[in-house]
Amino acid sequence: MPNSGQIPLSTLERLPAYLRAIDALVSHGVEHAPSALIAQRSGVSSSQFRKDLSLVGASSGVRGSGYDLEALRDQLREVLGSADRVGFVIVGAGHLGHALAASMSFRRGGLDLLGIFDIDEAKVGSEIAGIEVRHDSQLATFIANHGVSIVVIATSPSSAQDVADVAVKAGAQELLNFASVVLHVPPCVEVRSIDLGVELQMLALHARAGLGALSSQSSQASGM
Amino acid sequence: MPNSGQIPLSTLERLPAYLRAIDALVSHGVEHAPSALIAQRSGVSSSQFRKDLSLVGASSGVRGSGYDLEALRDQLREVLGSADRVGFVIVGAGHLGHALAASMSFRRGGLDLLGIFDIDEAKVGSEIAGIEVRHDSQLATFIANHGVSIVVIATSPSSAQDVADVAVKAGAQELLNFASVVLHVPPCVEVRSIDLGVELQMLALHARAGLGALSSQSSQASGM
DNA sequence: TAGATTGTTAATCGATTAACAATC
DNA sequence: TAGATTGTTAATCGATTAACAATC
Structure with missing residues (x-):
């Protein structure tokens, strides 16, 4: 059920990064991967990745052996609406x-x-x-x-x-x-x-304050 | 004290919008304004505006009569670092x-x-x-x-x-x-x-889900 | 003084992280 | 079965909002 009306914006904003990571893995011939790998390639924690999938309603993971990448990709694409344009x-x-x-x-x-x-x-x-x-x-x-x-x-x-x-x-x-x-x-x-x-200004602030001094959540911020 | 190491990133990201609003007012000859006006022009609530100023450590407000725009502008500029480049x-x-x-x-x-x-x-x-x-x-x-x-x-x-x-x-x-x-x-x-x-993708999701259906915080999202 | 508006505190809300029971 | 990894719950953390006492 693509109940996208309930998905937090913060989660939606990470989906494209997940899709990119999955695409890259698939294009290297990988068919299955655990959350930790996809998450690392996307620049988030595995916790966050699984939580996001749970919020999105995607479920192509198998306990003990990870995710079927093709199936997961299809589900994420559906949420992001490859269908209706x-x-x-x-x-x-x-x-x-x-x-x-x-x-x-x-x-x-x-x-x-x-x-x-x-x-x-x-x-x-x-x-x-x-x-x-x-x-x-x-x-x-x-x-x-x-x-x-x-x-x-x-x-x-x-x-x-x-x-x-x-x-x-x-x-x-x-x-x-x-x-x-x-x-x-x-x-x-x-x-x-x-x-x-x-955006450039924000980055300058980081540089000035010294790395890690600002209360920035992640070192690989995404989205705009 | 420009203790920028403690200012939340979310606050910092709103400062440029405040500066723009203040600049616009000053260029129209306005010298003083209450938080509600500056906030409205910046697309945030007056609560948030005052809270941000408080976090930033700026203090050019006078209870009962609002802010001295020139002084406030200078303080915000200092935080955003017009000084050291x-x-x-x-x-x-x-x-x-x-x-x-x-x-x-x-x-x-x-x-x-x-x-x-x-x-x-x-x-x-x-x-x-x-x-x-x-x-x-x-x-x-x-x-x-x-x-x-x-x-x-x-x-x-x-x-x-x-x-x-x-x-x-x-x-x-x-x-x-x-x-x-x-x-x-x-x-x-x-x-x-x-x-x-x-970013365009995110906006498309908003359109598809219908206005207000997504748990978006504000209708005038800023920053990238 | 009376009215207006700040600065700050407390309450709410949402997002992230950690931990773990379920289970393949 | 034993090991690995998910999906979800509970705990933490941070950000926003509302309310109001301080005070110009």
Whole structure:
């Protein structure tokens, strides 16, 4: 039962790392592995790995001999939704937009990149990751027509709120905001903000404070 | 007393958002504001804002009338270390490397971008964010000579581990890994891994599960 | 003084870890 | 059977929220 409505976000965020570790093992011909091995390759404790699987409802482990990797992979993929796909668009075809589009080119986790938009006429018509760049003025219509629920904002901070307003009005459910501003949207719209600069800043703090001095949970933090 | 060794990471990660909100208010000529206003603009509760300030040791609040924004800004900046600067380099001059370099161009939070490296001879010699691109073969020497402690890895997944090995051997203390692989480094080296694709995946899960169904803490998640 | 707002404490909540009984 | 390893429970830990006494 893929009751994903109950799975903690912290657990969900580790699943992709588990999948990567399993994929790597499978591609080396390994068919079975204990939790300790998969966990180590994923950068977590075996306790946490098993706990996460338990929360996710996956159960392809056999006491005494570990996990059937193929079966486990299929279960995790199902949770992460390889099945039903969700369409999204990227607004902003600068370097960040490019990088994001590339990161989605091998269609991971049920996401379909449907369109890329930019305000610069010079970029309109070019192709990124096999997708034609359209002008911002077509954004609202495109969202409405294609039932796009996710809009990734990779614009300058100054246009981010405008784009958000258009997207929300056209029916977007979720915004992923890479511009360094706090977006204001109706409560029914989910916003996740990511600031590349902030992440670097955090790392600098670690370096300054000396290793281990900060109350950091793990040395291999994952997710954004 | 900037005892940053005791401040929880979760608190530190919110400070940049506070700074941005304060900057915005100051630039509009506001000199004083209550916690509720700054918090709202930062996307957190006023409780959390005050608690964070308390943990940070900042104290420019006056009961009954709020905070002196300039003083508060200075205190937060000090915690985030505008004072002593830390040098870092970016390896990989693709779109992601470009985007990262741009996000650091206005020298936030005590970080100095000292160099950009790429394995492609064609890119060597060009300039990004005012910095000349060097060849990967010079990385080890550069790290050693300039006392670089932070290395940002924005290469392809296949070369990430190689770059990590070189960086660690040359004396890097911290790696910020944007390639989708788990890096293996000595325990004394801090690694933070960020996967742009994973973040999009998480958002897709939110959309699929229906708003609010996931046990997400806040609708304006921040940091990476 | 009366109103407003802080700084901090205590209560709640959630996430991680450790331990172990179940069992292949 | 004996050894290994899971799945889950209970204990720990940390982070968030709510409430309020202190006080400007």
